[in-house]
Each structure stands twice: as structure tokens, then as C-alpha cells.
Amino acid sequence: MPDRYADIRPYQDDEVAAVLERVSQSDTLHRALLKYRLPMLPHWLREWLLPVARYLLDRQLANVNTVHDFQMWMEGWVERLLAKTTTDVVVRGLDSMPPDQGHLWISNHRDIAMDPTLINYSLYQAGWPTSRIAIGDNLLSHPDIADVMRLNKSFIVRRNITNKREKLTALQQLSGYIRYSLAQRESVWIAQREGRAKNGVDLTDKAVLKMLALNGREHKETFAETLSALRPVPVCIQYEWDPCDLMKARELVARAKYGSYSKEEGEDTRSLLTGIVGQKGTIHVDFGQPLSDDDLASAETMAAAIDRQIRDMTEILPVHHAAVRLLQQRFSCYLQARAGDSSRQIQDTLWQRIEGEAQDVQKQVLTGYAMPILLQQNMADG
Known part of the structure; x- marks a missing residue:
């Protein structure tokens, strides 16, 4: 039976060995790891240490055979990262929901990589299974990044499609994959909008909610019936300090002045890395209440309910x-x-x-x- 989601889904256990073999050969990845761990070393010395980095990474990954193994290995990196870049991570709200049931986590979007990382960190710390992660294909232009993200339970949202028919087909596939994941009792994280809220205003894009409902059309379901099956829960993520605050402000000012903004090559990747390694102070991750049937009556009522919960969970710092x-x-x-x-x-x-x-x-x-x-x-x- 053909795998209709093979080109967008996360990697599966039987694919891990081949992907890790590719990753282990990547000098780009080894350079990034050396720069992260040894930022004060001069470039020439880090280049000299590349074989050492390759050897150490191969040793660390020697016993990684499944996606769960890889996530457990990543957990150590995340622990060290948060210890280095935060003063505290405060998680609230998970104790009011059953961990043995998949949920659709819909959060505000402030940081490219850290938002989903914090969702899964919070789940793992609470003893929950980690969730699958929706990530835009604009962030996966480098094959090494794509491999690591898909090993870490990320699935691909295709954004760079201009043909309307092809775009609809891609959205239907995405909607179907999210519904399929929830039916398997796998939680899914998705941002409330495409792109980060660079001005600090968290508003749900109704187009995202309508995409989620596309799969229900095949079964002649109403919007409410489809979304109810996904068990959506709003989540509010707050960073005391935003490592990308200046980058976001410069973009907004340029848009206000010139009416548009053209990203430089690699800008998304720089934003991703800045958000990861920058100082964040205290982080709050608040899981809200599952949306009610009344909340799910339409895309409009659902968006309003998500926005209301995120606003109410936002703490004044x-x-x-x-x-x-x-x-x-x-x-x-x-x-x-x-x-x-x-x-x-x-x-x-x-x-x-x-x-x-x-x-x-x-x-x-x-x-x-x-x-x-x-x-x-x-x-x-x-």
C-alpha cells in the first residue's frame, strides 16, 4: 500500500540508520556544532577539529536506532541549551488533560525552532509522549537541517507553491496527515498563523483552521465535526527576552517604509539559530483548555476562542x-x-x-x- 504522506511525514524507525549515515558525513553540521560548543575558538582551529567532531558525533549516535532514541539523545542537548540560555522554564496546564490521548496543540508563534522545542520539552518533562511538529518548507532548504528536523518528528508544510491546484492538493495532503496523526493518538503542534508574530500581537489565521477542516470534506463532515475529532487546545508561549527582537523590528520598519521586505539568502536560518542560542530569560509555556463544541462552530468562532485563551494566559512581566x-x-x-x-x-x-x-x-x-x-x-x- 503506497505511503501517501511519505514526502511530508517525519522519518520512521526503519529510515533512521540511513538518515544518520547522511548526517554523519555532513561537514556543515559538524561546523555548526563546533561553533555552538566552542564559539571562542578561531575559525581555522574549528576547521582543524572537524575530524574530532565527526568522530565524537558518530560515537554519540552509535546506539541511536529509532526516532525515540534520537529524541532521547536530543533531550540532552535541549537540557544543556535551556540551562545556558534561560533562567527558568515555567510549564502550566497539562495536569488538566489525559496524556494517553492525542491533542492538536495550537500555539502562538514567536520563535521558529524554540516554540515546538518547548512544547515537546514540556510534554516530555510531564511524562507525556512528544508531539509531531508542523514546519514550513522554507526552513528546510538545507538538506542537513531537513534531515535533523524530520528525525525529530517534524512534518513538512509546503509554502512555496504558486499553482492554485497544486497548492490545494498539498493542503489536502497536510490536512489528511494531521487527521491521520490524531487518529493514531499522536499529538500534533501547529502555529496559529504562518510566520511569527513579529509585532507581539498573537492572532489566529482562519486560513490555518480552514486547512485543518479540509480532510472532513471527504467524509461530508461539518467544520465542527472535523475539528472536534482533532481535540484542539490553545497554548501560549512567552519569552521574557526575544533574541530576535531587533531582527523582527528592522523587518517591520522596512515594511512600513517601503511597503515590502525582501529576505536575504539564509535569513530564515540565521533567525532560527539566533532564536536557539540567544538569551531568553524566563519562559512561560501555558497549556489552555480544550476548545468546546461552541468554540468549534466555525473558523471565526474557533479563531476568537484561541485568541481569547492565549490573551488570558499571557502574563504581564x-x-x-x-x-x-x-x-x-x-x-x-x-x-x-x-x-x-x-x-x-x-x-x-x-x-x-x-x-x-x-x-x-x-x-x-x-x-x-x-x-x-x-x-x-x-x-x-x-
Whole structure:
């Protein structure tokens, strides 16, 4: 029986050995690992150490024979990464749901790699099975990255399709794969929208929800019947500090000035790596309540319910207060916003991140950090 999802699904256990053989031959991957572990070494010395890196990685992966083995190996890397780049990871909400049932986790989208990583880290720490991960094909242009992601239970969302008929076929395949995964009691993570919320406003794209419902058309199901079978649960992910804050602000300013923004070659990969290795402070991962039948009546009601839960789970942090204060002091804007106390140290740290930037970029970064308060007080511009 042909595998109708072979070109988008994660790798399976019987494919792991061949994929690891490819990965073990990748100098690009070995260079990235050396740069991550030994960033202070000069480039020429890291090049000299490439054979050592290859040997050590081969040894570490020698007993990896299944996807679960690979994820257990990755777990050590994630633990070290979070210890190095965060002060704490606070996870809430999983104790109200059964772990033996697949769920569709629909989260806000702030970081390319860390959002799904934190979902699976939270699940693993709570004793849950990890979830399958939806990831755009724009991030998989390098075959080594594609191999590692698909070993780590990622499946592909095809975005770079212009032909309408081909795009519909790809969306139907994607919708079918998500439904198939949930039927196997495999949880799935998907972002509430295509692309990160660079301005700090988390809004669900109804097109994503309509894609999820496509599979139901084959069975003549209503929107509510299809989405109910997926057991959707909103998730809110918050980073105290966003390693990509300046990159996001520069893009938004360019779009506002010129009406468009053209990414440089490799920009998505740089954003991915910056988000991974940058300092994030405290991270909050809040799992919400399963959506009710009333919430699932239509794409509109479902989007509103997801947005409402994510907004309610968003915690106001000291850095948000500091951003409002700096907007008021430096730019004389949002003067009616009510900001609570924030230490001078946090304000100074926030300003030091942006003081060398153009004023419009400075203001955009501060507005992004202030957004939870501005939204709460109905003062956001858009």
C-alpha cells in the first residue's frame, strides 16, 4: 500500500540508520556544532577539529536506532541549551488533560525552532509522549537541517507553491496527515498563523483552521465535526527576552517604509539559530483548555476562542512595564498607558539592547515588548 504522506511525514524507525549515515558525513553540521560548543575558538582551529567532531558525533549516535532514541539523545542537548540560555522554564496546564490521548496543540508563534522545542520539552518533562511538529518548507532548504528536523518528528508544510491546484492538493495532503496523526493518538503542534508574530500581537489565521477542516470534506463532515475529532487546545508561549527582537523590528520598519521586505539568502536560518542560542530569560509555556463544541462552530468562532485563551494566559512581566516606561520617557507615546513598577536595571538592560539603532527601530522593539499591556488596556495601534 503506497505511503501517501511519505514526502511530508517525519522519518520512521526503519529510515533512521540511513538518515544518520547522511548526517554523519555532513561537514556543515559538524561546523555548526563546533561553533555552538566552542564559539571562542578561531575559525581555522574549528576547521582543524572537524575530524574530532565527526568522530565524537558518530560515537554519540552509535546506539541511536529509532526516532525515540534520537529524541532521547536530543533531550540532552535541549537540557544543556535551556540551562545556558534561560533562567527558568515555567510549564502550566497539562495536569488538566489525559496524556494517553492525542491533542492538536495550537500555539502562538514567536520563535521558529524554540516554540515546538518547548512544547515537546514540556510534554516530555510531564511524562507525556512528544508531539509531531508542523514546519514550513522554507526552513528546510538545507538538506542537513531537513534531515535533523524530520528525525525529530517534524512534518513538512509546503509554502512555496504558486499553482492554485497544486497548492490545494498539498493542503489536502497536510490536512489528511494531521487527521491521520490524531487518529493514531499522536499529538500534533501547529502555529496559529504562518510566520511569527513579529509585532507581539498573537492572532489566529482562519486560513490555518480552514486547512485543518479540509480532510472532513471527504467524509461530508461539518467544520465542527472535523475539528472536534482533532481535540484542539490553545497554548501560549512567552519569552521574557526575544533574541530576535531587533531582527523582527528592522523587518517591520522596512515594511512600513517601503511597503515590502525582501529576505536575504539564509535569513530564515540565521533567525532560527539566533532564536536557539540567544538569551531568553524566563519562559512561560501555558497549556489552555480544550476548545468546546461552541468554540468549534466555525473558523471565526474557533479563531476568537484561541485568541481569547492565549490573551488570558499571557502574563504581564517586568520587561513589559519597562518597555511602556521607555516609550513614554523617550518617545512621549502611550502616555495614558498604566505601567506598573519596573526596576531601573531592567529598563537599562532593555535600552542597551537598542540604543545603537535608528529611532523607528528602537520604538518598534519597545512597542513589541509593551504589547501585552497595550492590548490589555486596548491601546494597541493595530
